[in-house]
Amino acid sequence: MDSALILWSRAQFAMTAAYHWLFVPMTLGLGLVMAIMESIYVKKGGEFWKKTAKFWQKIFGINFAVGVATGIILEFEFGTNWSNYSWFVGDIFGAPLAIEGIFAFFMESTFMAVMYFGWKKVSKGFHLASTWLTACGAAISALWILIANGWMQHPTGMAFNPDTVRNEMVDFWAVVGNPVAISKFFHAVLSGWEVGGVVVMGICCWYLLKGRELEFARKSLLIGSIVGVVGTLGVILTGDTSAQHVAKYQPMKLAAVEGLENGGSRAPFSIVPGVEIPGMLSILATHDIDGIVPGINDIINGYVDNEGNVIPSLEEKITRGNIALSAFQQYRSNVDSDPAAAAEAKLILDENMDYFGYGYIDSPEEVIPPVDMVFWTFRIMIGCGCLCLLALLLSLWFAYKDKLSNKKWLYWFGFICIPLIYIAGECGWMTAEIGRQPWTIQDLLPLKAAVSGIEAASVKTTFMVFVIVFSLFLAVELTIMVKAIKKGPKVEEQNN
Amino acid sequence: MITYEFLQNYWWVLISILGSALVFLLFVNGGGAQIFCLGKNEEERAFIINSCGRKWEFTFTTLVVFGGAFFASFPLFYSTSFGGAYWVWMLILLMFVLQAVSYEFQHRIENKKWINLFRIFLVINGWLAPFLIGAAVSTFFTGSDFHVNKDAMGSLNPIISTWGNGWHGLEALANWRNWAFGLMLVGLSQTCSLLYMINNIDDASFNAKTRKRLIITGPVFIVLFLITAASIFLSNGYAVDTNGVVTMEAFKYLHNLLQMPVALIMILVGVILVLCGIGTAIFSNKEKCWKNSIWPFGIGTVLVVMSLFFIIGFNGTSFYPSSSDLQSSLTLANSCSSPFTLKTMAIVSLLIPFVLAYMIIAWRAIDKKSITREELNESENKY
Numbered sequence: 115m116d117s118a119l120i121l122w123s124r125a126q127f128a129m130t131a132a133y134h135w136l137f138v139p140m141t142l143g144l145g146l147v148m149a150i151m152e153s154i155y156v157k158k159g160g161e162f163w164k165k166t167a168k169f170w171q172k173i174f175g176i177n178f179a180v181g182v183a184t185g186i187i188l189e190f191e192f193g194t195n196w197s198n199y200s201w202f203v204g205d206i207f208g209a210p211l212a213i214e215g216i217f218a219f220f221m222e223s224t225f226m227a228v229m230y231f232g233w234k235k236v237s238k239g240f241h242l243a244s245t246w247l248t249a250c251g252a253a254i255s256a257l258w259i260l261i262a263n264g265w266m267q268h269p270t271g272m273a274f275n276p277d278t279v280r281n282e283m284v285d286f287w288a289v290v291g292n293p294v295a296i297s298k299f300f301h302a303v304l305s306g307w308e309v310g311g312v313v314v315m316g317i318c319c320w321y322l323l324k325g326r327e328l329e330f331a332r333k334s335l336l337i338g339s340i341v342g343v344v345g346t347l348g349v350i351l352t353g354d355t356s357a358q359h360v361a362k363y364q365p366m367k368l369a370a371v372e373g374l375e376n377g378g379s380r381a382p383f384s385i386v387p388g389v390e391i392p393g394m395l396s397i398l399a400t401h402d403i404d405g406i407v408p409g410i411n412d413i414i415n416g417y418v419d420n421e422g423n424v425i426p427s428l429e430e431k432i433t434r435g436n437i438a439l440s441a442f443q444q445y446r447s448n449v450d451s452d453p454a455a456a457a458e459a460k461l462i463l464d465e466n467m468d469y470f471g472y473g474y475i476d477s478p479e480e481v482i483p484p485v486d487m488v489f490w491t492f493r494i495m496i497g498c499g500c501l502c503l504l505a506l507l508l509s510l511w512f513a514y515k516d517k518l519s520n521k522k523w524l525y526w527f528g529f530i531c532i533p534l535i536y537i538a539g540e541c542g543w544m545t546a547e548i549g550r551q552p553w554t555i556q557d558l559l560p561l562k563a564a565v566s567g568i569e570a571a572s573v574k575t576t577f578m579v580f581v582i583v584f585s586l587f588l589a590v591e592l593t594i595m596v597k598a599i600k601k602g603p604k605v606e607e608q609n610n
Numbered sequence: 611m612i613t614y615e616f617l618q619n620y621w622w623v624l625i626s627i628l629g630s631a632l633v634f635l636l637f638v639n640g641g642g643a644q645i646f647c648l649g650k651n652e653e654e655r656a657f658i659i660n661s662c663g664r665k666w667e668f669t670f671t672t673l674v675v676f677g678g679a680f681f682a683s684f685p686l687f688y689s690t691s692f693g694g695a696y697w698v699w700m701l702i703l704l705m706f707v708l709q710a711v712s713y714e715f716q717h718r719i720e721n722k723k724w725i726n727l728f729r730i731f732l733v734i735n736g737w738l739a740p741f742l743i744g745a746a747v748s749t750f751f752t753g754s755d756f757h758v759n760k761d762a763m764g765s766l767n768p769i770i771s772t773w774g775n776g777w778h779g780l781e782a783l784a785n786w787r788n789w790a791f792g793l794m795l796v797g798l799s800q801t802c803s804l805l806y807m808i809n810n811i812d813d814a815s816f817n818a819k820t821r822k823r824l825i826i827t828g829p830v831f832i833v834l835f836l837i838t839a840a841s842i843f844l845s846n847g848y849a850v851d852t853n854g855v856v857t858m859e860a861f862k863y864l865h866n867l868l869q870m871p872v873a874l875i876m877i878l879v880g881v882i883l884v885l886c887g888i889g890t891a892i893f894s895n896k897e898k899c900w901k902n903s904i905w906p907f908g909i910g911t912v913l914v915v916m917s918l919f920f921i922i923g924f925n926g927t928s929f930y931p932s933s934s935d936l937q938s939s940l941t942l943a944n945s946c947s948s949p950f951t952l953k954t955m956a957i958v959s960l961l962i963p964f965v966l967a968y969m970i971i972a973w974r975a976i977d978k979k980s981i982t983r984e985e986l987n988e989s990e991n992k993y
Binding site: 178182193205206208209217233278279410565567583590591593 | 719
């Protein structure tokens with residue numbers, strides 16, 4: 115398989131996902147903030163809350179289009195760049211994508227139009243419902259795409275059918291109720307609330323720094339901080355659950371994230387290289403200080419897990435993977451001519467199916483993700499996230515006590531958190547996705563067996579085109595957003 | 611009795627509905643294509659952008675759902691076509707990305723050069739997106755150069771679907787029939803957008819101008835449609851026998867039409883409605899009639915497109931044929947999802963009427979009052 119093709123296909127998908135993830139969290143978080151603002155307007159009345167709600171809806175709208183545009187590319191890239199994947203697991207993976215489109219995208223786009231163009235066309239109640247449904251549509255969209263993503267990290271509810279040469283869904287609820295997907299959904303949506311809260315806080319801090327829009331800034335800051343703090347606390351809780359899932363289902367990812375070469379019980383947590391907390395990794399991963407956390411070498415050489423199961427070495431997994439592939443070939447060549455031989459091959463295939471993907475692996479290096487990269491992205495995520503939480507807590511405290519005046523240090527701190535929260539979000543995704551390399555589907559389908567049969571040069575060209583297009587759009591969006599923020603909600607007051 | 615075959619057919623009908631809805635919603639692109647040639651001043655351009663542009667999310671979402679539904683129900687098509695005809699699909703995606711961003715950005719930016727740039731993007735999208743979609747859909751009739759080998763999964767080069775040439779879909783442009791289909795869709799999108807704007811905009815002078823333009827656009831579209839229809843019904847088609855063996859059959863699509871009365875009635879009624887829509891908009895003196903001409907045209911479009919989907923999917927036909935390896939051609943039976951997935955998704959699809967209901971309610975709420983000059987001058991929420 116052409117390694118350049120795999121590299122450029124990965125680069126294109128990663129780049130699209132990275133751009134997409136710049137816009138989605140804000141859609142999730144700001145959606146909730148603007149819906150709360152409009153609810154207050156409907157309950158209390160008055161122009162202040164109406165203008166406040168409209169201002170945040172304007173920011174939401176500016177952010178929305180590029181998020182949608184990058185999202186459509188992502189969906190179709192499964193077909194264009196990972197066509198083998200699309201057939202091999204399309205029977206399972208396509209369903210959540212279709213459900214997302216039918217229920218979430220239509221809801222989001224339909225009510226977004228009412229929210230933006232309907233202020234003078236529909237009643238207050240209809241408009242408020244539309245705003246909430248726009249926000250809900252974004253969350254429902256996240257649910258289904260994360261069910262799909264969670265399934266890639268921990269495939270459940272399916273069986274391989276050698277006649278159709280694909281995995282087929284046998285239990286819809288196992289796919290939907292996949293614990294990895296559920297924790298990922300809450301982790302991602304709550305991180306969106308954190309992003310929304312931090313962005314609101316940052317913008318309000320900028321107004322406070324400039325001494326403008328003071329009432330608007332104080333009140334928005336209070337609501338933004340509440341949303342942000344709730345989101346961050348939820349992110350911490352769901353992050354804990356995610357860590358346990360990774361320890362259980364993707365031990366290599368955990369070992370890479372921790373840079374853990376040799377594991378065991380009482381595994382230490384490395385804050386930065388050389389600074390460790392003894393036993394902490396075991397506690398985080400298993401909630402037991404004596405819990406076993408395998409290191410990279412343990413996974414390569416084989417180990418015994420916390421339930422006493424013997425996990426085979428990589429060499430044995432590759433051997434059994436080769437047996438599975440060979441049995442599959444035997445089955446296919448005999449299925450029409452020699453049913454007995456085909457049945458025998460099917461038995462061997464079933465016995466070794468758990469290691470099917472390892473049949474495509476050639477060397478141990480292939481199954482080790484880039485350790486340095488995921489080690490640092492994880493720590494940058496935690497560091498930036500903690501700084502944002504501190505800023506949110508301080509903002510909430512001072513806003514609640516009505517002591518926001520003359521705190522330039524806080525304004526600057528809050529404002530600086532805007533880029534920090536985006537860095538945290540991007541690093542989070544890099545940890546989750548790079549950490550599971552080389553698997554498109556954990557243990558089942560490595561990159562080299564998932565990619566499309568196209569030329570690397572074609573993918574390189576489209577990669578370059580999308581980099582230019584997305585970068586241009588990001589630059590224009592930021593320009594428009596900065597201009598809208600500089601104008602502030604007062605401009606709308608003049609217009610009214 | 612819900613059989614596997616019934617589920618395959620059910621999902622093909624759903625795909626047909628989504629595909630026909632997408633074709634109708636291409637009026638958004640058609641409007642974008644005419645920003646400069648129909649909109650001679652800023653007010654007229656604002657009419658076009660606010661009328662068609664406010665529906666871009668519907669077109670975009672329908673395209674995404676169309677893709678998602680294909681992925682869920684016929685994944686071998688998704689992997690073969692998207693991974694093979696790479697350049698065509700990438701260009702289509704790029705066009706829709708331009709559309710989404712341009713409608714949103716062109717009214718929020720103040721620099722005139724940038725405004726014009728985003729509007730030029732809308733023009734490019736307006737012409738190229740329908741053309742490329744039309745050319746891609748046309749290959750459902752004319753065939754593509756691909757090979758499917760599921761046994762490859764057991765090898766070290768496990769590519770199931772391979773494309774036969776390095777043009778990856780662009781070779782479709784070497785066939786005049788694909789050009790005809792693409793241009794016909796461009797004509798349809800522009801005709802549809804004119805009819806939609808006549809209905810959606812309440813301005814005597816602009817309405818008159820739009821109707822005048824329809825005198826040229828409408829007949830051009832009808833001629834292109836006749837050429838496309840002739841190229842489909844007079845050509846050979848890809849027939850599939852009960853054992854799944856694919857052969858070429860003369861006048862296959864015409865035979866399908868004659869052998870499937872539902873498809874025949876749909877296309878005949880559809881064509882009559884389309885002609886009624888165009889004719890009423892051009893010739894009627896009654897405002898109520900010409901204002902509402904979009905509805906017969908729109909319903910007719912949906913019926914004709916659905917009928918075309920029926921004749922390529924049903925009655926022993928390959929819906930995505932391979933011109934270089936007939937037995938690799940995709941049929942509903944060999945490319946669909948498992949019975950379990952089709953059944954599960956069929957249950958999920960029972961909620962679609964609920965989705966349609968709220969879409970209709972929301973659409974009506976927005977379009978209840980036609981767009982006027984006063985609204986565009988006074989409202990802050992506009993494109």
